[in-house]
Amino acid sequence: xxxxxxxxxxxxxxxxHGEKNKATQITDLYLxxxxxxTVIDDSVQFYWDLITENTLCEGAKLHFKRIPAVFRCxxxxxxxxxxxxxxxxxxxxxxxxxxxxxxxxxxxDSINII
Amino acid sequence: xxxxxxxxxxxxxxxxxxxxEIRQRLDNASVFSINIMASPGAGKTSLIExxxxxxxxxxxxxxxxxxxxxxxxxxxxxxxxxxxxxxNTGGQCHIDANMLRIAVNELDLANFDLxxxxxxxxxxxPVSFQLGTHKNILIASIPEGDDKPYKxxxxxxxxxxxxxxxxxxxxxxxFDMAYFEKGVQLLNxxxxxxxxxxxxxxxxxxxxxxxxGFINNPKxx
Numbered sequence: 001x002x003x004x005x006x007x008x009x010x011x012x013x014x015x016x017h018g019e020k021n022k023a024t025q026i027t028d029l030y031l032x033x034x035x036x037x038t039v040i041d042d043s044v045q046f047y048w049d050l051i052t053e054n055t056l057c058e059g060a061k062l063h064f065k066r067i068p069a070v071f072r073c074x075x076x077x078x079x080x081x082x083x084x085x086x087x088x089x090x091x092x093x094x095x096x097x098x099x100x101x102x103x104x105x106x107x108x109d110s111i112n113i114i
Numbered sequence: 115x116x117x118x119x120x121x122x123x124x125x126x127x128x129x130x131x132x133x134x135e136i137r138q139r140l141d142n143a144s145v146f147s148i149n150i151m152a153s154p155g156a157g158k159t160s161l162i163e164x165x166x167x168x169x170x171x172x173x174x175x176x177x178x179x180x181x182x183x184x185x186x187x188x189x190x191x192x193x194x195x196x197x198x199x200x201x202n203t204g205g206q207c208h209i210d211a212n213m214l215r216i217a218v219n220e221l222d223l224a225n226f227d228l229x230x231x232x233x234x235x236x237x238x239x240p241v242s243f244q245l246g247t248h249k250n251i252l253i254a255s256i257p258e259g260d261d262k263p264y265k266x267x268x269x270x271x272x273x274x275x276x277x278x279x280x281x282x283x284x285x286x287x288x289f290d291m292a293y294f295e296k297g298v299q300l301l302n303x304x305x306x307x308x309x310x311x312x313x314x315x316x317x318x319x320x321x322x323x324x325x326x327g328f329i330n331n332p333k334x335x
Contacts, residue, residue: 002239096300
């Protein structure tokens with residue numbers, strides 16, 4: 001249920017940047033969410049309309065850009081992805097030792113304002 | 115006219131900023147702190163009681179307990195010799211840095227050398243909210259099953275130590291330790307692990323030794 005807290009934080013950041021840029025309205029938000037970030041787009045969308053009433057964000061559209069997870073094997077140095085959403089050992093050498101190169105992103109990239 | 119404004123701000127930035135302030139205050143007062151996370155019933159309060167039993171005479175320990183409701187856990191910690199503060203999250207599934215800040219305000223940090231924070235029982239949400247504590251600890255327990263690392267990868271990825279509690283129940287449940295450990299290794303290869311039983315006390319000493327190694331400035335005279 002922490003999508004509510006997340007949605008509130010997104011609105012807060014957007015409203016702050018809107019005010020700073022003397023916006024009369026925020027029309028779009030561009031969010032960048034890594035595949036490994038546990039956030040459900042639909043839930044955020046659900047809370048969005050409720051909590052943005054009477055703010056600069058009222059009626060603004062949310063755009064989610066999903067970043068696929070990429071891992072690099074510490075043993076054979078090859079890169080790989082999740083296998084149908086599941087984390088697996090390295091498909092090239094079966095090592096289970098790896099680093100996460102991307103997929104944990106979780107930020108508001110930009111907003112459109114009027 | 116529509117204008118695009120670059121923001122590039124982490125969605126958790128407000129929380130992370132508060133967490134950094136909490137860390138600064140803890141560091142200034144030489145208080146070592148841990149955030150204990152686990153599913154409901156894994157043994158968070160039992161681990162705190164065991165830890166207090168071992169350390170209450172040697173250290174000045176504060177416990178902050180997060181729960182959706184009631185002060186049962188804080189009462190148990192107070193009974194075991196700690197100064198306890200209860201946070202009732204009012205239904206929220208995790209402690210965030212703002213709640214912890216309010217609870218920390220109730221403590222005179224100068225009097226303590228160890229702070230144990232008991233998060234809300236939940237394997238999903240708490241890990242997304244940094245608290246400013248020095249180490250994040252996860253408790254897994256044998257009856258929960260050996261598939262938890264596979265089902266809750268984010269939790270296992272972002273912790274500094276893993277306690278495997280209730281090992282005294284291993285003979286009675288189907289828990290494949292090799293399968294469990296393979297999942298952990300995949301998610302967090304360098305994770306330090308403490309198999310133990312809060313009930314029997316087996317394995318507790320290794321945990322206590324690891325924990326006390328981080329307390330640089332004991333306050334007890």
